Amino acid sequence: MDFSSIPLPIKTEEIKGLIPHRYPFLLVDRVTEISEAHIKGYKNVSVNEQFFQGHFPDIAVMPGVLIIEALAQISCIHEMSIIQDSNKIGMFAGIDKARFKAPVLPGDQLILESKVIWSKRGVGKCSAEAKVDETLVCSCELAFALVDKDKLK
16 A cells, blocks of 8 residues: 555545544544554544533543544554455454543544554554643553454344
């Protein structure tokens, strides 16, 4: 795959062509960088996000599990960009070394970055980080598997 031929940024409609997530669960707004082993993008965190109604009503904080999900989504976008097979879907297969360092608040831009550790025949592992400005808010290693959509029905 020649990543230099991919026009950037990759916007929401194109992202929706690579992964099946939709509002309110699509957690990547743009992809700003992509190469064979790396992807970077962001999610604009709005005060209007549904999860802020209950997490927490008096002190709005983005749930850590959704930060991890955003990292999984950007990692999946990378893999789906490589294989370009609409019959496949990326599945979250595992997580290691997850650490949360700072809260994500309404108005923040969550910078999402993923680097391939290894990938072979539709399974692999990546190292992922989420930042707000230059502050690391979350880091982890994510495992994934690309499976046939037919097997999920």
